[in-house]
Amino acid sequence: MASPVIASGSGTGPDPAGADTGPAGGAIEALGRRRLVLRRFLRNRLSAAGGVVLVLLFAMAFLGPLFYPWDHRTQDDLALLTPPSPEHWFGTTKLGEDLFAQCMRGLQKSLLIGLLVAIISTALAAVVGAAAGYFGRATDRSLMWLVDLLLVLPSFLVVAILSPAFRGGSWLLLVVLLAAFQWMITARIVRGMTLSLREREYVKAARFMGMAPWPIIRRHILPNMASLLIIDATINVGTAITAETALSFFGFGIQPPDISLGTLIYNGTESALTFSWLFLFPAALLVTTVLAVNFLGDGLRDALDPTSLRGRRRD
């Protein structure tokens, strides 16, 4: 008689994650981190837009000049300092060079320099900081000694002193040099975070299942400071572009006849009020680039961070 009272055994019960999953079925496969992150990333409109804009900027910078009648060096003597027109989209400079062609040329350099420097310096910081923190002992001591040394060296001076050596050399040297002086503080922060992450139980669990140190760093340590690294990288893009501008100004960075957004902005500043397009177009491109990178970074951060609500599926 007690039969209706008795439950039919114990199931998993209602689960807190909400009812957004259908009934159980063996057909549902585990997606793995990479695909989950991509999915979460694409859900975030703003960051997807940032990504698209960045791709468009690249396309415009590298493909645009192929279809545009003017190149960045040709001087149109009939059009000196003309405002934007169908003939010269962004107007011309006082020597009659086409500003659009110049901007595209500058954008090429600045995009490459900004992104490469950001990626290289953040990656360097991550690797050095994580290695120092995870391995400790001699590795830690020697790496931190290097960091401190680079921190006390006046970087601008070093670049200035070295610049004659690479004058005429490839702009890639400039990238390396800029990156070499941008990673140290982040590396110190990464090291500190690694020290605490290393003691987490899930890192211990990985160690006890036989995972080697570098895979642990790649899989457990670095993803758990992804927010820091991404923010650092996005800031570095802006910093690198401005640093390059400053160096160019003092005659150490990109030298004429080569062009970067920085040199264009610098040249346009003096006539910002009189011939405003000379300043506005390159400046707008710079701002667009930096903003797009920031949105992209935000989205990546949310996608990688499981506690962020923005990456979640909305009902």
Add this chain to the structure above:
Amino acid sequence: MLEVRDLEVSFPSEAGRVAAVRGLSFDVGAGEVLGIVGESGSGKSVSALATMGLLPPQARIGGSIRFHGTELLGKSDVALSRIRGRRIAMVFQDPLSALTPIFTVGDQVAEALRVHDPKLAKKAAAERAVDLLDLVGIPHARARSASFPHEFSGGMRQRVVIAMAIANDPDLIIADEPTTALDVTVQAQVLDVLKTAQEITGAGIVLITHDLGVVAGVADRLMVMYAGRAVEQGAVDEVFGHPRMPYTLGLLGSVPRLDATEKRPLVPIEGQPPPMTDLPPGCPFTLRCPMAVERCSAEEPALEVVGPGPGGPEPHRSACWRSGDIERVEHDVAGAGADTAATLFGVRAPAPGAAGTDGRPDRPVVLDVVDLVKHYPVTTGSVFRRRVGTVHAVDGISFDIREGEVLGLVGESGCGKTTTLMEILGLEPPMGGRIVVLGSDVAGLGRRARVAVRRDLQVVFQDPVASLDPRLPVGDVIGEPLEVHGVARPQIRRRVAELLDLVGLRPDHANRYPAEFSGGQRQRIGIARALALEPKVLILDEPVSALDVSIRAGVINLLEDLRARLGLAFLFVAHDLSVVRHVADRVAVMYLGKIVEIGAVDRVFAAPSHPYTQALLSAIPIPDPAVERRRERILLRGDLPSPADPPSGCRFRTRCPLFVELDESRRRRCVTEEPPRAAVGSGHEAACHFAHAREVV
């Protein structure tokens, strides 16, 4: 004395108003102990704070709280503060935050006196403070009253807080989880002090806890809370003996009993309490209740009288539509000798097939630890590190585990349990002694061989939050060991689904992050990961101590089931002896880095021979008021000595109750000579010069 009627408390929150307490009524008489139990979030602490007038200003309070006939609700803070501390005192869970770090404990107790009696001279107050500290069992009270709170251990701090609470001879003491943060032996001491305090002051006590054992021994009456309401209320014996609400039944059935001679299935209460923001109509327990019928989700049952109190004026009340049916089942089941809770919740006895201790010598040894030593240096200074001492975290321990066997390792916090596990798991040559895993000595392992051994030796950690990488989806977490050991991808995917099923989760859970799971589910994920490589030995570091009681039972059942099905050997670390009794075949008791007693569970629990084991066992409360009242406690003095400076001879002598009774020459032996581990029965060893069995459960 205290009458609470229809108390309602709600708080604003992002998600809407949180109804923390919904119509709660109870009384406390002078000299009476009312126990309040419930899961975290059920509104226990909020009710207590409301009584003290300590709720934050944004809380909305309704109903009535009368103390000695005067209404407390609506009184100004100034008026309340005259009552608070003098007539109603409170003891909190965390004693450190209740004490000001910059004043000595003596000053703080004296201050508590002088606040309510400004005429009291400073000197007299200080004198009385020393008396009070002495009363709550602080050794050398006069000297120690000049110490600061951080110089005291958790148990000592809680005593100080109790001393402050009883300083003004209050009429009512509200103790909110006063022993939750403490070890069992210290918990027994503190409960004892609380009892003494009550006898001296004659105050009524409201004891809030989630441990049914604690209330069984101390309380006269019991109130069970769920989702902001009392769901069952009555005299302790009535409620424990004849529960009439499925939640109470589940709670009672979910805790393993120290005095259970045979293995009884544990009752898990699946699921979580409902969100308190917008409660659906009907009984809040509906979703988790095995007996729910249609009516339950439509209409909330009121708290109604279901039986008389035995001789007392307090009737037994419960809020459940089906309390009548429960009574009938209880009746039927009692004849069959079965367990009401287990029957109602439909749990079956654990699957047989566990090897137990039969034929032990014939089975191969899977883990052998011999004289393991681990010392940590104590250093000072940051620039020039100077070694100033040594922490003897593990100081020569030996044990072995055979195939399919569960060894429980128990001991107070800081005795070296985790250190032992980490030494074994590290697979590095130990500082001293030998570790042999599955026949290979770890000292001689090459890189390759070490990785191979790891396949067979896996670990489940204590904290289900910290042990899962928050950035990895659960599928990757579980598949990780397989990946490390080079299993192909499609195979990993299949195995992950299989493992999720094995631990009672759904395959589609693989795509979620750990943060989206409850504690119990996360611990299941941790277990699935540990089982991925089909290990032979599983090391578990307090796998259930971070979980809520009702969820604990589910995880323990799972572990038992897995062990029976897969023939695993466990090294199971716990500080809860009742869990160990339930799960383990053999038990090793650790004290300050040494094993003081080891043997088959039945033997050690029935005839503990080391005074420490006896004290430990006697300190554990049994959730049965009748048994609990009959029991005699062996109280230990003081706290665990520092492992940096262990006592000479027998390490336990500073707290040993037997030592005090010995004559001078025998004592000298305890002080000078370290007791070796000697057999006191078959496979049962104890490290005491004067070991003799004593029944304490």
